[in-house]
Amino acid sequence: MLKKLVMAGIPAMIATFALSTHPDKTADKKASDTTQSPPSVILAFPEHANSGNTDQSKPNLDAPHHDAPLKRPDWWVVIVATVTGLFVAWQAFETRKAADASWKSIALQEAAYQQWIEFHNWTASLDYIEKEHFLDVQVEILNPTAWPLTLVDGYIAFSRGADGGGGYSEDFNESISLVPKIPHKVTVLVEITKRQAEIFKKENLNLSVSGKFRYVGALQKPTIQELRGILFCSENGKPEFRAILSMIPKQQK
8 A cells, every 4th residue: 555655645745846946927928027017106295295204114024026036835745755654654664564474484384394203003011029019000102293302301200199108200311313203112010009900900090190202303492291190090901191391392581
């Protein structure tokens, strides 16, 4: 819209400038007629001679001289200023629009390189070590994106609930390279009670799972991803993990 106003204002500016520079033939003609006409004769009576001289001695400051040209307003200056202002506003608008487009392009490029990790194929089996009951829990950590990432550190913790006690946590202290689409299997031995072992044999045993992982991807920005949920597992069925917290990764500030 601003561009159209600027393009329409330029011809108007040129036409106004041309009219302002055109000579005023009417004013010249009036001046010529005034100079060629014979001077008028004024007869004054003796009794009014003094008053006439007195009036002639006081010039009339309000009456314009017949040779003075008529003053025209400088409309072309106003038009030029208006057109210039519209052009500057249009340039500012286009510059801001280009900057917004650049930021959106950068955001889209970063979104294309966004990475995360997923947890698949949970398994659980009962194990006995020195008459103690354990659950051998395995899970695959997968990088589903198209670029490799490095798992810097993290942990997975299992809580046995109110009837058990502590639980177990598996810490990742060494960097792990996660190649795209190739899972990395993690094994955790979770100590459980005798009663929990009986529940695992007959029905679903519920274990609270939590974790936090820090990794670096293609953008080279440290990212934190948390894990919160319940693992439902039994001896006769496949374990099922239900997340109770969104696992959307967050870039570390």
